[in-house]
Amino acid sequence: MSKTIQLGKLGRIASAHGQYGHTGPLWSAFFYEKGGGSMPDLGVYNMSTITGLLGPAISVMAMTSIVNPERTVDDKGKIKVEAEDNAHLLLEHDKGAISHIMCGFNYFDPHGHEAGSQSLHSIQVYGDAGNMRLIGYDWETNGVVLDTSWTEPPKLMSTDKGGYEWQEGARVVGESIRKGIEPKINVEHALHVLEIIEAARLSSAKGLKIKLKSKFPWPMI
Numbered sequence: 001m002s003k004t005i006q007l008g009k010l011g012r013i014a015s016a017h018g019q020y021g022h023t024g025p026l027w028s029a030f031f032y033e034k035g036g037g038s039m040p041d042l043g044v045y046n047m048s049t050i051t052g053l054l055g056p057a058i059s060v061m062a063m064t065s066i067v068n069p070e071r072t073v074d075d076k077g078k079i080k081v082e083a084e085d086n087a088h089l090l091l092e093h094d095k096g097a098i099s100h101i102m103c104g105f106n107y108f109d110p111h112g113h114e115a116g117s118q119s120l121h122s123i124q125v126y127g128d129a130g131n132m133r134l135i136g137y138d139w140e141t142n143g144v145v146l147d148t149s150w151t152e153p154p155k156l157m158s159t160d161k162g163g164y165e166w167q168e169g170a171r172v173v174g175e176s177i178r179k180g181i182e183p184k185i186n187v188e189h190a191l192h193v194l195e196i197i198e199a200a201r202l203s204s205a206k207g208l209k210i211k212l213k214s215k216f217p218w219p220m221i
Contacts, residue, residue: 123138
């Protein structure tokens with residue numbers, strides 16, 4: 001997807017959308033307590049992918065809410081929900097591109113985490129010469145639908161996972177340390193996503209557009 005954008009196949013990038021949600025984890029109260037929430041559990045994936053594709057965000061505007069004020073979890077029983085279980089973010093990127101991310105713990109999805117069987121497009125990117133849509137989740141996908149023609153049907157691309165496994169983070173970091181190279185998902189990128197989450201909460205609380213300061217090496221590919 002990154003190479004497609006960098007090669008200009010989508011033209012000028014205008015917009016992107018990411019979504020990730022389910023009805024919420026039950027095994028720990030952490031997700032609903034202060035410091036938890038749907039953004040660091042779920043939205044973090046789309047924030048990483050979309051900023052990786054479109055570049056660092058310049059500013060964020062957000063609305064967050066608590067849809068279910070009480071939850072019953074395995075470790076503490078009935079608890080009061082203190083962290084957002086519903087979040088929508090607008091991110092401003094360079095050259096006029098805007099992205100939208102939605103995540104939450106109140107999204108009915110019969111697939112759950114069975115991403116391999118999904119046909120849902122969880123990531124979408126639109127330019128003035130084409131668009132592409134990621135099937136499944138950005139941590140488990142069956143390919144990318146690429147549409148760049150007025151007359152030809154969309155093409156299904158990148159169906160070969162090439163050995164990718166969603167659990168491979170530790171292996172990638174270990175290899176990077178051994179080889180003395182920086183992994184594509186690096187610490188600056190992670191800190192940028194953390195700033196987005198914190199700024200989104202501030203934006204929602206204050207009703208303001210929040211400017212972001214952090215950057216990371218981009219383009220990644």
